[in-house]
Amino acid sequence: MSIFIGLLILCLFLCLYRVGKGPTAPDRTVAIDIVGTLVVGFCAIYSIITKKDLYMNIGLSWALLSFIGTLALAKYLEGRGFDE
Amino acid sequence: MKRFLHFLILLGIWLALTWSLQWQEVLAGVIVALLADLLLGDIFPIGSVKVFYPIRFFWMCVYTVVFIWYVIKANFDVAYRVLNINMPIRPGIVKVRTRLKTDMARTFLANSITLTPGTLTVDMTGDHLYIHWINISSEDPEKETELIVGHFENLLERVFE
Amino acid sequence: MNETIGMTLLVVGITFDIVGCIGLVRLPDIYNRLQAATKCVTLGTALILLSVVFYTGFNAIGVKALLCIWFVLMTAPTGAHAIARAAHRSGIRLWDDSVMDKYKDDSEGSEDN
Structure with a gap:
């Protein structure tokens, strides 16, 4: 199992490279969104290892919260209010 | 009728998330589903039912x-x-x-x-x-x-x- | 048996995750990056969550994993759509070798839209 965690951390570093390099702000936003989805994968693997549903709860709430964060960032980039 | 279906869906999701049939859990689920339905039922998309x-x-x-x-x-x-x-x-x-x-x-x-x-x-x-x-x-x-x-x-x- | 299926799903899912992240680094502009990243990482994470169902069986953890698959499949495309629209409206052009951009042609006529 630990090799899968290692591979996911490799994915995280690829995303962080795009966060650091990304020439424009939406590039960074995409990378942050992908990091949010990868964290759900981390939680799933931890719940396989420990057999506790605690990690799955974290994954569920993380999926929803990172979605709301992405929407807020997208609206901010669009340069208009939240009323739409 | 529409409201009642919403209530059943919400209660189903609550029971799936807690995954136990103790009466305290079910009571809390009924109260929360009822509140959510009364407060937010209007903005729920109609087509989903x-x-x-x-x-x-x-x-x-x-x-x-x-x-x-x-x-x-x-x-x-x-x-x-x-x-x-x-x-x-x-x-x-x-x-x-x-x-x-x-x-x-x-x-x-x-x-x-x-x-x-x-x-x-x-x-x-x-x-x-x-x-x-x-x-x-x-x-x-x-x-x-x-x-x-x-x-x-x-x-x-x-x-x- | 269930462990074998779970392990296979886990390996395939993580392979797709890695492919998606490589696409995020390699592809030339934001729209192509969104395509690769959204598709591959969404399916990869969904497969990892499905492998949780096979490993632990149909109990509290498995049901939560199934709900989580549903959330991820619903929210990831919507987020990608929001970012793509925001990028286009904030003035980021397509890659230089792109073939056509009907959206730009249409929106230049009515800037207040």
């Missing part, structure tokens, strides 16, 4: 199978383009018309297009969808897009309209 008619539910299952098949195909397509050294991509944005009317059906259509091979919904104004293609291969991309959109439209029309 229609899915539970038997015929629509059958078409929903057909749609799910087709959708999963397209998603798997899309992933192998993207993997081929990303891992190829020459990166065979010819991106562009095309415009296509949809004949679906309800919001729920349009949401599902846009999400399905995003997860199918080589396409991404960028915006929707009125009846028109703007779709980003990763690889415009044919001479007439609009026609090709209409094929994909029409395929999902036929299924979604049976589910939601």
Whole structure:
């Protein structure tokens, strides 16, 4: 199992490279969104290892919260209010 | 009636999340589902309840199978383009018309297009969808897009309209 | 038996995750990056969550994993759609070798839209 965690951390570093390099702000936003989805994968693997549903709860709430964060960032980039 | 169906859906989700039938848990679920239904029931999308008619539910299952098949195909397509050294991509944005009317059906259509091979919904104004293609291969991309959109439209029309 | 299926799903899912992240680094502009990243990482994470169902069985963890698959499949395309629209409206052009951009042609006529 630990090799899968290692591979996911490799994915995280690829995303962080795009966060650091990304020439424009939406590039960074995409990378942050992908990091949010990868964290759900981390939680799933931890719940396989420990057999506790605690990690799955974290994954569920993380999926929803990172979605709301992405929407807020997208609206901010669009340069208009939240009323739409 | 509509409110009662919402209440049942919410209570079902609560019971699936807690996964125990102790009376305290069920009581808390009933109270929370009732509150959420009374406060937010008006902004709940109307079309979602229609899915539970038997015929629509059958078409929903057909749609799910087709959708999963397209998603798997899309992933192998993207993997081929990303891992190829020459990166065979010819991106562009095309415009296509949809004949679906309800919001729920349009949401599902846009999400399905995003997860199918080589396409991404960028915006929707009125009846028109703007779709980003990763690889415009044919001479007439609009026609090709209409094929994909029409395929999902036929299924979604049976589910939601 | 269930462990074998779960392990296979886990390996395939993580392979797709890695392919998606490589696409995020390699592809030339934001729209193509969104395509690769959204599709591959969404399916990869969904497969990892499905492998949780096979490993632990149909109990509290498995049901939560199934709900989580549903959330991820619903929210990821919507987020991608929001970012793509925001990028286009904030003035980011397509890659230089792109073939056509109907959206730009249409929106230049009515800037207040």
